[in-house]
Amino acid sequence: MIVRRTIDKDELKELPKTVFPGRIYVIQSEAETERAVAYLQSRSVIGIDSETRPSFTKGQSHKVALLQISSEECCFLFRLNMTGLTQPLVDLLENPAVIKVGLSLKDDFMMLHKRAPFAQQSCIELQDYVRQFGIQDKSLQKIYAILFKEKISKSQRLSNWEADVLSDGQKQYAATDAWACLNIYNLLQELKQTGDWEIAALPPAPKEREEVTTGPISNQQS
Incomplete structure (x- = not known):
């Protein structure tokens, strides 16, 4: 497989969209959280991501509303605005036997720490990890496109993640991001x-423009 270093926006636009192919579970209670985490604790690697309600007012901020955790087969959407960051989730994040893969994890954990203290373990930051393979792009959308020749839709990114009921589009978007990290x-x-x-080989360097030179203009008078 030839691994490209980068991909441009125009090429990205032409790629087919990818969507999470597995089952999506919306978790809204402590009992549901316990059951979901029991399954996730049995996995060796999981993909994670989070969503926060966007703020359009200066000085206003929100806590993390959604924590997405995905295996290859299913993705759990933990609605933290309803349940908080409960102890089972803390235990999972602190479990060194379960590898957590994500992108911009530093930002995710910084926001999650505002809900509850924990010491995350066994985490892999994809922005760093992909450098081993020569990939220079840092966005999830571009990294995924380079490797799978498909694009991840970002249309739901600024939607209301604290809505009473998440739309199908929101659920698919959230699940796809976490699953894509694992993929x-x-x-x-x-x-x-x-x-x-x-x-992939570097493209050839552009040739320098050759200067057009002319001979000296004669100033001789007859």
Whole structure:
């Protein structure tokens, strides 16, 4: 597999959209949280992401509303604005036996720490991890496009994540982001193990413009 270093916006626009193919579960109670976390604790690697209600007023901010955690088969959307960051979730985030893969994890954890204290363990930041493979882009959308030739829709990013009921579009968007992180990690791990990859060659440097020179103008008088 040839791994490209970057992809431009025009090429990204032309790619087909990807969507999470598994089952999505919206978690709105402590009992549901316990059952979901019991399943996730059995996984060796999970993808994570979070969503916060956007603020359009200066000085106003919101706490994390949604924590998405995905396996290959299903994604759980924990509505933290309804349940808070409960102890089962804290235990999962602190479990060193479960690898958590995400993008911009520093920002996610900074916001999650405002809901409850915890010491996250076994976390992989994709922005750093993909550098081993020569990928220079840092957005989830571009990294995914480079590796899978598909694009992730961002149309729901600024929607209301504290709505009483999440729309189907919101649920699919949230699940796809967490799953995409896991998908990227799994593919890169496979490439690392097989060695069946190489970094795309750099494009040739543009040629310097050749200056047009003319001979000296004669000032001789007859």
